[in-house]
Amino acid sequence: MMEKNFTCVVCPIGCSLHVKEEKDGSIDVTGNRCKRGLDYGINEWTDPRRIVTSTIGVVGGLEPVTSVKTVSPIPKGRIMELMDMLNKVMVEAPCSEGMVVLEGIFGEDNDVVVTRDVVKG
Ligand code: SF4
Structure with missing residues (x-):
């Protein structure tokens, strides 16, 4: 037991x-x-899962980073894997809330989306 x-x-x-x-x-x-x-x-x-929040780089924006989060919780054991993936993601300004930056993560119906707008710098 x-x-x-x-x-x-x-x-x-x-x-x-x-x-x-x-x-x-x-x-x-x-x-x-x-x-x-x-x-x-x-x-x-x-199947322990967590919503993951993080930041990604922004090119040509007023700010150099923006915040992102998973739409749904991901398996807890894959959080570091997702963090590694996000370290390699850069988006171009402008970016706005809800913009998908990673689609169908881990083969599931789940995306990583921007949670803070960044305007062009
Ligand atoms: S949802 Fe709230 S009340 Fe229900 S078990 Fe969890 S902590 Fe307790």
Whole structure:
């Protein structure tokens, strides 16, 4: 039997979750006050994911960088891989919020988009 504690981050209450996987593969979550915490605990155990925010370089803009984020959470184990990819991305000014800079990351229906406008410099 494997088990682990997590803090639920779905709402500000921050319940302490205890998640354990039984021998038959079933997952048991305790400490959650609601169904969202149950889903969060199961996801953290089976496929932990995070929204990633970062910055990328901007060429010819009033500012040299802009901020970006993934539209949906990505697998936690691939965050460094995405950071390496973003280190190589440069966009040309002007760039505006919502502009896609990486499409279909890791073969999923998920993009990295700009979250701050940069005008031409
Ligand atoms: S289990 Fe429910 S009440 Fe507790 S932190 Fe998560 S979302 Fe909030």
